[in-house]
Amino acid sequence: xxxxxxxxxxxxxxxxxxxxxxxxxxTVYVFGPFQPVDExxxxxxxxxxxxxxxxxxxxxxxxxxxxxxxxxxxxxxxxGIGLRERVHGQGWGRRMMAAAVDWADEHDLPTVRxxxxxxxxxxxxxxxxxxFVTLRDHTCHEPDDSLYCExxxxxx
Ligand SMILES: CC(C)(COP(=O)(O)OP(=O)(O)OC[C@H]1O[C@@H](n2cnc3c(N)ncnc32)[C@H](O)[C@@H]1OP(=O)(O)O)[C@@H](O)C(=O)NCCC(=O)NCCS
Numbered sequence: 776x777x778x779x780x781x782x783x784x785x786x787x788x789x790x791x792x793x794x795x796x797x798x799x800x801x802t803v804y805v806f807g808p809f810q811p812v813d814e815x816x817x818x819x820x821x822x823x824x825x826x827x828x829x830x831x832x833x834x835x836x837x838x839x840x841x842x843x844x845x846x847x848x849x850x851x852x853x854x855g856i857g858l859r860e861r862v863h864g865q866g867w868g869r870r871m872m873a874a875a876v877d878w879a880d881e882h883d884l885p886t887v888r889x890x891x892x893x894x895x896x897x898x899x900x901x902x903x904x905x906x907f908v909t910l911r912d913h914t915c916h917e918p919d920d921s922l923y924c925e926x927x928x929x930x931x
């Protein structure tokens with residue numbers, strides 16, 4: 776299967792909704808930014824100027840993964856990433872993350888934030904490799920089940 780990473784626009788709303796509806800419960804548990812899925816929410820998000828999004832798309836232009844920076848108007852912006860289970864572990868998360876982090880650096884964003892579940896060792900290893908550092912515990916579903924992390928733009 777051929778995949779590519781490309782920016783998403785409001786024209787991708789239906790495909791993005793299909794992507795979020797397709798995720799398994801265990802993925803939604805650790806990556807649930809748009810649950811329950813509402814196309815009105817997604818089109819407003821994608822059309823908005825306070826976020827940037829990229830999709831991992833297959834040859835049929837179906838979305839297999841979504842990476843975004845949101846709250847660009849409320850620094851520090853928040854990073855998020857999630858892939859369909861069938862494309863996990865093939866390097867696509869790293870490539871997608873690079874697209875978003877490179878964009879942040881090119882646009883001189885001093886800080887990017889994220890939260891990650893303590894149990895999500897794959898995501899934590901990925902984030903650490905991009906320079907994110909843990910600042911404190913964070914509560915998502917249960918008290919202190921997650922970590923709050925930030926990445927500072929590297930010096931030029
Ligand atoms: C987390 C996620 C985005 C990573 O993407 P991926 O394509 O599966 O990961 P990659 O193949 O690009 O691997 C990236 C890194 O993850 C880590 N990793 C990969 N597989 C791992 C495993 N089985 N155990 C621990 N770490 C692992 C490694 O650090 C790897 O780095 P490498 O490139 O040096 O090998 C993806 O698995 C996913 O969408 N998971 C479900 C949703 C989710 O957890 N989102 C993040 C919420 S905070």
